[in-house]
Amino acid sequence: MSETAAQLNFFQETQGRKGILAWILSTDHKRIGLMYMYTIMVFFIVGVLLGLGIKMELIAPGLTVMGPQAYNSFFTVHGVIMIFVIVIPGLPAIFGNFFLPIMIGAKDVAFPKLNLFSWYLFIIGIITVLISLFTFGGPPDTGWTFYAPYSFKTTTNMFPAVLGAFILGFSSILTGLNFITTIHRMRAPGMRWMKMPLFAWSIYGTGWIQLFATPIVGITLLMIIAERFLKIGFFDPALGGDPILYQHLFWIYSHPAVYIMILPAMGVISEIIPTFARKGIFGYNAVVISTMAIAIVGYFVWAHHMFTSGMSTTAQFVFSLLTFFVAIPSAIKVFNWVATLYKGSIRLEVPLIWALGFLFLFMIGGFTGLFLGAVATDVHVHNTTFVVAHFHYIIFGGMGSAFFAALHYWLPKMYGRMYNKYWATVGWATFFIGFNVLYFPMFILGYQGMPRRYYDYLDQFHGLNIVSTLGAFIMVAGIFVIILNLIRGARHGEQATMNPWEGRSLEWTVPSPPPLENFDEIPDLTKSSAHPA
Amino acid sequence: MEANTHVHRDDVASKLGMWLFIFTEILLFGGMFIVYSIFRYNHPVAFHLAGEELNDTMGLINTIILLVSSMTVAMSITAMQRGQVRRSMQLLVITIILGLAFLVNKYFEWGAKFDHHIYPGSSFLRELGTGDTLFFGLYFMMTGLHALHIIVGLIILVWVAFYIQKKRTRPDKYVFLENGGLYWHLVDLIWIFLFPLFYLIH
Amino acid sequence: MSEHKTHITSYTTHFMVLLALLILTWATVSITNINLGPYSVTAALLIACLKATLVLLYFMHLKFDSKILKISFSAVMVVFALVILLTFFDYLFR
Structure with a gap:
């Protein structure tokens, strides 16, 4: 709703372009954020359906709906799409783009054209990955980790998939670069570092990880391509190379990438909980410091993915120790969120329900992570469904919940309309029940020794697998309720006010939806004392 | 930027952005240096011997070319800051010519290697042994990637020269020249490490 | 933007830096001919780091940034x- 009737919001202000051109040529950070959102949501549904295919195959031992080759392709493509297209760019590219400039009182990001270019790279990357599915050789079957030496020996169509991941990484680097520069240079007067909203802080930490980690995977993927076509031998034992080196290089990126996923999620939660507890965040400084601590320490724990790879015992010890260090700042955040809720005047709206769900699922994921960080237990459960359950609790239960929390929190601001809260709650409950029924049995199955990435399993695992697949259907039903309700809300929901949740950060001081350049005048915060979060 | 949007110019931001991009480039090569250090540790003797195969003189000439070109592009910025647009342009053109000379030199160097049946995946290299295969794999991959960056750097510098010609880069607005220069120095920086690691450490 | 007064590095400085770089290059080439045993890698890398620092500080202007x-x-x-x-x-x- 426009507060001043004459002012157009960013949907109406097309800058003289027509139809789709108003979107794909626009350098407005809000439009770019939404373009990311539409792309990501479409592929999210594709990824969910692929996951459902995996669970369908696992409903009974032996061949149920697909053979081993198809199954391998299913989990590979599911992983590649979910990780590189959805989870890594998800929160920063959608909500970072849309809200970071508004939250720090800027009219746009530092490099608007580069921002649009990142989106184009994102689309080119996706198309390249898709090409691998439908051209000669068939879809890749290595798993999303592209482990050597199989990744340069398999006859399936690896090259486009790897190249696509490289391009997506480049897009991610440019987005991170843009956000860091924006935060350094474009904060409104008086928006001091320690007054910045916690979501902006989390985007800042994420930006640095994107810059520091992504180039390593870039060069690693290039080496895989060179290995495939030129036989340079870096990862080929027959030529003197070392496949474990590939695992090192891959995880030097991909472990920090986990923090690219979870830091913005933590940022979202740090925005939502204070708003609905109607109380300032408990220990703002501690949350900021722990954000940066996670970003730094998270860079140096990568080899805990490799305890069983054959690397040296010394390295196992060192990385196990470092892994336990990274649990500390994560726990600090959880304590701060809970302490914020304590004695707050809590209003149980939909975003807070999602945030509480996040806390529960993230805690389970975090605690089971300790099992994997300790060498002794990891050797037992490595490459079992225990690992799969653990990272789905962190990535899907954590980042996914935060993503939906953010959607429910900011949708009224983005579209100026409110969704149906009843159906949103129903959707959440269905999702939450389905999620736990789906993934919790996988902890037990894994502990009993069921390996991951096989289309078949022993009869003794049958019972829990049926439960798990049943959970998958419940969860997917929940996801569809949520998404349909959000789409309906965005299109036909009742008009939302400027500040439906009584939030205190800057995005709630502009109309919903915001006008083209967010602010008529850059806000001046030199006089206000408290930080907005 | 379009006329009807907010015009915003922040040279400090542009430079910060360029530096951040340079960090990612450094780490991109950093990944290769990690691979180099580990294979060198694993195959010390083979790397030692294979290093002697490379032509030191060729490497030295290219080192000098890049160091001089780095100075000329830095001087080009000084000239622009002092308002000497013509001299700035001349120094930039010299830099571009030096960059091309580097590539020509590299072309002959690689060509000589190919003539000796040394290229990735060659059966000759395979007979030499795993250490040599890895050394030359790294050599071609790292100098190849570096040459690619030289080409990109040259494209950027030509683009800058075009901008100077069009007076879109001028003494009061020269951050594009500065950023192009930064990128060129990056290429020099990488070569400073590549040269001893491949050509000199016998 | 004139919030920082720009520092202009003189031609002389640039030239002196180049001279230093060339001398260091000469040093690193001649060091290869002396057998330093295990220290030859260390020596070459140290000189390379020194050269890189010069490029960073003066050519890339980091000293004044x-x-x-x-x-x-x-x-x-x-x-x-x-x-x-x-x-x-x-x-x-x-």
């Missing part, structure tokens, strides 16, 4: 060094 650039560049180097160190925890003890 803002603190944030200096800090973040050092951070890149520290991170990279730590990554190599941690990777070698595997290879040294295998």
Whole structure:
């Protein structure tokens, strides 16, 4: 709703372009954020359906709906799409783009054209990955980790998939670069570092990880391509190379990438909980410091993915120790969120329900992570469904919940309309029940020794697998309720006010939806004392 | 930027952005240096011997070319800051010519290697042994990637020269020249490490 | 933007830096002919680092740039060094 009737919001202000051109040529950070959102949501549904295919195959031992080759392709493509297209760019590219400039009182990001270019790279990357599915050789079957030496020996169509991941990484680097520069240079007067909203802080930490980690995977993927076509031998034992080196290089990126996923999620939660507890965040400084601590320490724990790879015992010890260090700042955040809720005047709206769900699922994921960080237990459960359950609790239960929390929190601001809260709650409950029924049995199955990435399993695992697949259907039903309700809300929901949740950060001081350049005048915060979060 | 949007110019931001991009480039090569250090540790003797195969003189000439070109592009910025647009342009053109000379030199160097049946995946290299295969794999991959960056750097510098010609880069607005220069120095920086690691450490 | 007064590096400085770089190049080439045993790698890398520092400080103007650039560049180097160190925890003890 426009507060001043004459002012157009960013949907109406097309800058003289027509139809789709108003979107794909626009350098407005809000439009770019939404373009990311539409792309990501479409592929999210594709990824969910692929996951459902995996669970369908696992409903009974032996061949149920697909053979081993198809199954391998299913989990590979599911992983590649979910990780590189959805989870890594998800929160920063959608909500970072849309809200970071508004939250720090800027009219746009530092490099608007580069921002649009990142989106184009994102689309080119996706198309390249898709090409691998439908051209000669068939879809890749290595798993999303592209482990050597199989990744340069398999006859399936690896090259486009790897190249696509490289391009997506480049897009991610440019987005991170843009956000860091924006935060350094474009904060409104008086928006001091320690007054910045916690979501902006989390985007800042994420930006640095994107810059520091992504180039390593870039060069690693290039080496895989060179290995495939030129036989340079870096990862080929027959030529003197070392496949474990590939695992090192891959995880030097991909472990920090986990923090690219979870830091913005933590940022979202740090925005939502204070708003609905109607109380300032408990220990703002501690949350900021722990954000940066996670970003730094998270860079140096990568080899805990490799305890069983054959690397040296010394390295196992060192990385196990470092892994336990990274649990500390994560726990600090959880304590701060809970302490914020304590004695707050809590209003149980939909975003807070999602945030509480996040806390529960993230805690389970975090605690089971300790099992994997300790060498002794990891050797037992490595490459079992225990690992799969653990990272789905962190990535899907954590980042996914935060993503939906953010959607429910900011949708009224983005579209100026409110969704149906009843159906949103129903959707959440269905999702939450389905999620736990789906993934919790996988902890037990894994502990009993069921390996991951096989289309078949022993009869003794049958019972829990049926439960798990049943959970998958419940969860997917929940996801569809949520998404349909959000789409309906965005299109036909009742008009939302400027500040439906009584939030205190800057995005709630502009109309919903915001006008083209967010602010008529850059806000001046030199006089206000408290930080907005 | 379009006329009807907010015009915003922040040279400090542009430079910060360029530096951040340079960090990612450094780490991109950093990944290769990690691979180099580990294979060198694993195959010390083979790397030692294979290093002697490379032509030191060729490497030295290219080192000098890049160091001089780095100075000329830095001087080009000084000239622009002092308002000497013509001299700035001349120094930039010299830099571009030096960059091309580097590539020509590299072309002959690689060509000589190919003539000796040394290229990735060659059966000759395979007979030499795993250490040599890895050394030359790294050599071609790292100098190849570096040459690619030289080409990109040259494209950027030509683009800058075009901008100077069009007076879109001028003494009061020269951050594009500065950023192009930064990128060129990056290429020099990488070569400073590549040269001893491949050509000199016998 | 005129919030920082720009520092202009003189031609002479640039030329002196180039001279230093060339001398260091000469030094690193001649050092290869002396057998330093295990220290030859260390020597070559030290000289390379010295040269890189000169390029960074003067040609790339880092010496006169803002603190944030200096800090973040050092951070890149520290991170990279730590990554190599941690990777070698595997290879040294295998």
